[in-house]
Amino acid sequence: xxxxxxxxxxxxxxxxxxxxxxxxEALGKVPIVRLNKIHPHxxxxxxxLKLESCxxxxxIKEKNAAYLVQEAEKQGLLRPGGTxxxxxxxxxxxxxAIVGATxxxxxxxxxxxxxxxxxxxxxxxxGAELVEVPLNAxxxxxxMQVARMTKxxxxxxxxxxxxxxxxxxxxxxxxxxxxxxxxxxxxxFGGAPDAIVIGVSTAGQLGGISRYxxxxxxxxxxxxxxxxxxxxxxxxxxxxKMTGLGLSFVPPNFDPQVLDAxxxxxxxxxxxxxxxxxxxxxxxxxxxxxxxxxxALADTQRFSQPQxxxxxxxxRGDRYLETVYNTDWLTAQNIHILQSDDLxxxxxxxxxxxxxxxKSQVSFKS
Numbered sequence: 515x516x517x518x519x520x521x522x523x524x525x526x527x528x529x530x531x532x533x534x535x536x537x538x539e540a541l542g543k544v545p546i547v548r549l550n551k552i553h554p555h556x557x558x559x560x561x562x563l564k565l566e567s568c569x570x571x572x573x574i575k576e577k578n579a580a581y582l583v584q585e586a587e588k589q590g591l592l593r594p595g596g597t598x599x600x601x602x603x604x605x606x607x608x609x610x611a612i613v614g615a616t617x618x619x620x621x622x623x624x625x626x627x628x629x630x631x632x633x634x635x636x637x638x639x640x641g642a643e644l645v646e647v648p649l650n651a652x653x654x655x656x657x658m659q660v661a662r663m664t665k666x667x668x669x670x671x672x673x674x675x676x677x678x679x680x681x682x683x684x685x686x687x688x689x690x691x692x693x694x695x696x697x698x699x700x701x702x703f704g705g706a707p708d709a710i711v712i713g714v715s716t717a718g719q720l721g722g723i724s725r726y727x728x729x730x731x732x733x734x735x736x737x738x739x740x741x742x743x744x745x746x747x748x749x750x751x752x753x754x755k756m757t758g759l760g761l762s763f764v765p766p767n768f769d770p771q772v773l774d775a776x777x778x779x780x781x782x783x784x785x786x787x788x789x790x791x792x793x794x795x796x797x798x799x800x801x802x803x804x805x806x807x808x809x810a811l812a813d814t815q816r817f818s819q820p821q822x823x824x825x826x827x828x829x830r831g832d833r834y835l836e837t838v839y840n841t842d843w844l845t846a847q848n849i850h851i852l853q854s855d856d857l858x859x860x861x862x863x864x865x866x867x868x869x870x871x872x873k874s875q876v877s878f879k880s
Contacts, residue, residue: 536616537570538580542694544568546702546824551794552787552807553858559814560822562707563807564699566829567799571612571640572605573829574695575681578718579609581690582679583617596675597622601662603757604633605829606681611640622673624666626651626658630757632833645669655743656753657762682716683766691722699723699824706731707822709774711810713759713802714740714747717767719826724772735774738872739809741802742780747867748875755781755837755847758802758828770873775866777809783860784808785838786852788831792839798831801838812864 534540545568549561566574586592597620598610607623614621621642625634627649637644651661663682670678681687700706706727712720724736743752744760746768754760770776787804791797803825810825837843844851852860 576609687718688721696726800829
C-alpha cells in the first residue's frame with residue numbers, strides 16, 4: 515500500500531496558508547465531518563462527509579468551473595472580454611458566474627422552466643444572464659438537458675468571443691478532481707479510506723477521483739450513486755424531481771469499469787435522508803447528498819468489519835428550501851418523508867444495481 519508520505523505527487527500540493535488572493539483560491543478548503551446519529555450503522559462504521567457545500571459558492575462544481583476556465587484561457591479558447599455560455603440546472607452555472615465575476619467575463623446560463631426560483635436568484639445575483647428553454651422542448655421523460663445543451667451550443671456559435679465548456683461532455687471536466695479533490699481526501703486521511711461514495715452526475719467527480727485512487731490506492735472501493743429514473747446505470751427511465759443527479763443520456767466521462775458498486779436512489783428516500791441529516795446531524799445539505807448518504811448506509815450492510823467511508827457532499831441545502839425542504843411542495847409532488855424506523859427500513863431495502871447492467875451502458879454513450 516502506498517502511504518501518504520510515500521506519494522511524491524502530494525508533496526507541496528496543498529497550500530497551508532488560509533489567506534487567499536481571491537475567492538477561487540479558497541476552493542476545496544472544506545471540513546470533513548463524521549456522521550453519528552442518522553442511522554444505527556454509524557456506531558459501527560465510520561462515515562465521513564466531505565462538505566464541499568462549504569466552498570465559497572456552496573458547491574463542488576466551483577472547482578470544475580475554475581479549472582475549466584483556467585485551461586480555456588491557456589488554450590486561447592477564452593480571452594479577456596469573452597463570454598462564457600453553459601447549460602446548467604444551477605451549481606455549475608453558479609461556479610462559472612463566480613469565476614466570471616472575478617475575471618470580468620460575461621456569463622450566460624441556459625436554464626429551463628423547471629429551474630428553481632432560488633437557483634435563478636443566485637445566478638443573477640452573481641451577474642449571470644439567464645436564457646430559458648421552454649417546457650415544450652422536453653423529451654419523452656420530461657428531461658430538458660439535451661434541449662438546454664443544444665441552445666447553449668447555438669448561443670456560443672453566434673456570439674463573438676464565446677466559449678461553451680459543455681460540462682456534460684468535456685473530457686477535461688475530470689481533471690480538477692484528480693488534481694485537487696482526490697489529494698484533499700488523501701491528505702485528510704493520511705492515506706485512503708476503505709470506500710469513497712460519489713454522485714455520478716456528469717461523471718467529473720467520479721472520473722477524476724477514481725483515476726487517482728485506482729492508481730495510488732486500488733484497494734479503495736469506488737461507489738457510484740445516481741437517482742432512480744436516470745439513464746446512466748441502465749435502470750428504467752422515468753421522471754424524477756432530483757436536481758444535481760441524473761441525466762437523460764450516458765455522459766462520455768462515465769467509465770463503469772471504475773465502479774465497485776452502484777446505487778440508484780429514488781427521490782423520496784434521498785429527500786428523507788436530507789431531512790434526517792438536518793434534524794440529527796445539524797447539516798442542511800442538497801438533494802443529491804441524501805442519495806449519496808442513503809447509498810453509503812446501504813452499502814455498510816455488506817460488511818461485518820468496520821468500514822471507513824468518505825462521502826462526497828456536492829452542495830448546500832439553501833438551494834432546495836422551496837423544494838426538498840418545503841412541505842407544501844413535497845405534498846404537491848406526492849413525496850412522503852420517511853422518519854425513524856421507516857427510514858432505517860427503507861435504507862435496508864436499498865440494493866446495489868448489478869454491475870453487469872451498469873457496464874452494458876458504455877455502448878450507449880452519446
